[in-house]
Amino acid sequence: MxxxxxxxxxxxxxxxxxxxxxxxxxxxxxxxxxxxxxxxxxxxxxxxxxxxxxxxxxxxxxxxxxxxxxxxxxxxxxxxxxxxxxxxxxxxxxxxxxxxxxxxxxxxxxxxxxxxxxxxxxxxxxxxxxxxxxxxxxxxxxxxxxxxLLLGRKTAREKIASFLTIIARREPSFQNTVGVGQVAFDLPLTREAMADYLGLTLETVSRQMSGLKRDGVIRLEGKRHIVIPDFEVLMDETGDDSDGGVLD
Amino acid sequence: MxxxxxxxxxxxxxxxxxxxxxxxxxxxxxxxxxxxxxxxxxxxxxxxxxxxxxxxxxxxxxxxxxxxxxxxxxxxxxxxxxxxxxxxxxxxxxxxxxxxxxxxxxxxxxxxxxxxxxxxxxxxxxxxxxxxxxxxxxxxxxxxxxxxLLLGRKTAREKIASFLTIIARREPSFQNTVGVGQVAFDLPLTREAMADYLGLTLETVSRQMSGLKRDGVIRLEGKRHIVIPDFEVLMDETGDDSDGGVLD
DNA sequence: CGCCCCATTGAGTGGATTCAACTCTGGTGG
DNA sequence: CCACCAGAGTTGAATCCACTCAATGGGGCG
CATH class of the missing domain: 2.60.120.10 (Jelly Rolls)
Incomplete structure (x- = not known):
């Protein structure tokens, strides 16, 4: 304490x-x-x-x-x-x-x-x-x-994928890379906190993480460390437009 | 055109x-x-x-x-x-x-x-x-x-009730009243636009509107005009805290 | 070791969706 | 005048995705 x-x-x-x-x-x-x-x-x-x-x-x-x-x-x-x-x-x-x-x-x-x-x-x-x-x-x-948009319209799998891209993008290590190829980082949230973020239950979060792992979209090293072999593959799972998005 | x-x-x-x-x-x-x-x-x-x-x-x-x-x-x-x-x-x-x-x-x-x-x-x-x-x-x-919060955690019925209170509160006619008793207004949105607002389908919006009407929480006069006999009853359907909320 | 916390996995349920038919209203033109 | 149509809304039946409840796995720490 x-x-x-x-x-x-x-x-x-x-x-x-x-x-x-x-x-x-x-x-x-x-x-x-x-x-x-x-x-x-x-x-x-x-x-x-x-x-x-x-x-x-x-x-x-x-x-x-x-x-x-x-x-x-x-x-x-x-x-x-x-x-x-x-x-x-x-x-x-x-x-x-x-x-x-x-x-x-x-x-x-x-x-x-x-x-x-x-x-x-x-x-x-x-x-x-x-x-x-x-x-x-x-x-x-x-x-x-x-x-x-995520909360109102995305599926559980899309929510997880979107969340991972959001965290990855704000990683200092990501800023340098071009945004393709391999990315790795630690999740700053428990499964429960992820569920609260995404409007899901923690069980659904866990199941979808397992699903993305099974399909080779992500690798899990321990509970919290995430490796994304190919960032574009993850992007395809988010449901978002493929074009790079609007610049400021 | x-x-x-x-x-x-x-x-x-x-x-x-x-x-x-x-x-x-x-x-x-x-x-x-x-x-x-x-x-x-x-x-x-x-x-x-x-x-x-x-x-x-x-x-x-x-x-x-x-x-x-x-x-x-x-x-x-x-x-x-x-x-x-x-x-x-x-x-x-x-x-x-x-x-x-x-x-x-x-x-x-x-x-x-x-x-x-x-x-x-x-x-x-x-x-x-x-x-x-x-x-x-x-x-x-x-x-x-x-x-x-609405999109991530509320049920369809709570979403509809919350939406109605949001619209009602911003009605000029509402500003005068104490926020109790009868309130009436026109919906500025179609069922489809409501669905887009609430992260639902338009069929679900329609069903829940019918449900609230059946239970006497709201009255429908035509498609768009809403009468709320008792605002507090509607509030109870939103899932929100009952206490008046925090002042600024 | 044994406990606690976090996470995973399974089975069954249910609320919202999908697909489809039908109603109501207002507007248009024969 | 009213038949017809288009658009908005309602209702029904079947499906499915995520939830609930429950059991199990695994790592860290006292």
Missing amino acids: SKPQISFPQEQCAECPIRHRAVCARCESDELEKLESIKYYRSYEAGQTIVWAGDKMDFVASVVHGVASLTQTMEDGRRQMVGLLLPSDFLGRPNREAAHYDVTATTDVQLCCFRRVPFLEMLDTTPHVSQRLLEMTLDELDAAREWM | SKPQISFPQEQCAECPIRHRAVCARCESDELEKLESIKYYRSYEAGQTIVWAGDKMDFVASVVHGVASLTQTMEDGRRQMVGLLLPSDFLGRPNREAAHYDVTATTDVQLCCFRRVPFLEMLDTTPHVSQRLLEMTLDELDAAREWM
Whole structure:
């Protein structure tokens, strides 16, 4: 229960791994200084709850390391994940006191937190922050809309395949490659969390993973490590258009 | 085919029905003047396509009258609605040339369009616009997350009931009432569009509507006019928490 | 070792889909 | 005027995909 705190290196902004992608991406050095004065780091172990829906939330944050999830729960226990926050993603609504969703660390997580009220003031005075936040929010909205297509119309197998491509694409190792050929990564989620993400049961997730493995689309090494021999073959299983998609 | 153009009154900003809720809500009169110089109105008949996914889009817009929908279509024809735009809602991504989704007028629609590039410049120079746009985008993201819960975890009956409450809540007539007792409104969507919204088939939509009618939860007058004798009874069918929800 | 947690697999059920027939309404033209 | 048609909606019967309930497998840790 009272394990030793996870310790990530306490970064300076200058060496921050998410410096160029997070909400602070466009800041000049003087703006960074201002942000630095209202920021602090926090760490959470895998499985810990970061905030409960309805709780007062006196900070907003960037995910520096690890993966966190937003979930909604119905009275009878049905659960749906509604957000998956990877490094550089933003957590919280500046002009809202209380959280709307449960936020959970699905792996060990380090957050770079900003005190909410000062951050809110910075939004008004620092266009580089508010512009970036708008851009990130619009990107999240697009992601949510892809997700809605997945939830509403895709088969279980397509859901799994789509999920794997989503995770693979955000892997640092993937960014270098052309997006063809072999890809490998660790799943940051349990089968149950995957089920919550995809609107399935954990048994269905397990069955479909086995199916993709049986058909040679993926290889499983241990429970969590995934090897994709040919990324295009996986893409064909997602149900999405084959053309590369629209550029920004 | 070449029906007479629908004509909505060509509003001045001062008398605009969405003046206080749209992206321009916080503007001062000098800012409104600037907006007015880059704006123009456009009307579409019910059923018309406003933009196709992938098309170049040289404007962004506010919905003034009517209802428009964003939809995604898979290669084999499966369709999912991913956005429903009611009066005052915002359409388009300022810093994106091409549309990501099909946009369709589901009723007769009037848009207040802003030329995209000048609007983009205004975002940089007019905090009242960019602040409001951020707020609206965050609201849409919240709505998308509710929608994801609906798509991923709710039963067909709960989906229909939830949809009806969503429409009812945004009815002007509803705003006055306390949110109890009788409510009545016209559905702005066909059964097929409802199915696309809810991730169902149109047959299932029809069956569940009949079910709610049989059980006295709703009354149908014609195909489109809905009467809800007791809003709380409908709420109980949505599967959502009974407590009023979180305030902003 | 033995326990716990996560994951896999199997058998049977059920809710939503598919395919198909039918109804209702409004509009058009003979 | 009304017969006819097209489009939207309803209803029925059979099917199927994912769910539920239940048993089993396997790895890590006290």
